[in-house]
Amino acid sequence: MEVTEETVARAATGDLFDPLGVTWTRVSPKLAAARLTVTAISLLPFLAATVLLAVLVDAAWLWVFPAAVAALGLWIGLLVPRQVGALAYAERADDLLVRRGILFRQLVVVPYGRMQYVDVTAGPLARRFGIASVQLHTASPSTTASIEGLPPQEAARLRDRLASRGEARLAGL
Structure with a gap:
């Protein structure tokens, strides 16, 4: 590969992950849906168990656990499409x-x-x-x-x- 000023400039900016002259092919967005389905299948039993525990014990502080599981699911729901977009x-x-x-x-x-x-x-x-x-x-x-x-x-x-x-x-x- 010939070293040009543009190659040196790109290397100086730290863009090591996008070589010159490369046409990238992205993966299917269906991968995000598949990963989110696995996440839902994994988190729903924990969410159901923590909600059931909070309802049965009737202690307000126990609602922290279902809220944490829901927050984790939301975080994963936001992160997975970005990860798939980077592939x-x-x-x-x-x-x-x-x-x-x-x-x-x-x-x-x-x-x-x-x-x-x-x-x-x-x-x-x-x-x-x-x-x-x-x-x-x-x-x-x-x-x-x-x-x-x-x-x-x-x-x-x-x-x-x-x-x-x-x-x-x-x-x-």
Whole structure:
């Protein structure tokens, strides 16, 4: 990659997570709905139990617990769509970029020649929401990357494309 003044300026501003010339593909917003459904399924029993306890004991201070559970649910409800909006991937000529995170940002670069295999998975909830996940495996366990929340057709296309690019790059070694 050629180092230009724009590259140096971008690096100086600290934007390490948006390389020049990269077109990012965002994941499906259905991922947010799936994650919020899991949150609701997890928090509703706690909310019901704390409300029941507050009603049965009839002590005003016990309403702090249902309020805390509701506040946690509200916080997660505001945070999850932003987290999903920060998930993106980009295919370049020699590697795949995966970006995630709001506060703690992460950019994973996986060279096609290092990929060993590509998984596509979709559990019952993911299938219900019409999404799937693509996971890339390399020789190093710390270099695996996953892209959640892809429409099934895009996940299949990406799997096939990454596998063929990986085989082509590996064959040249």
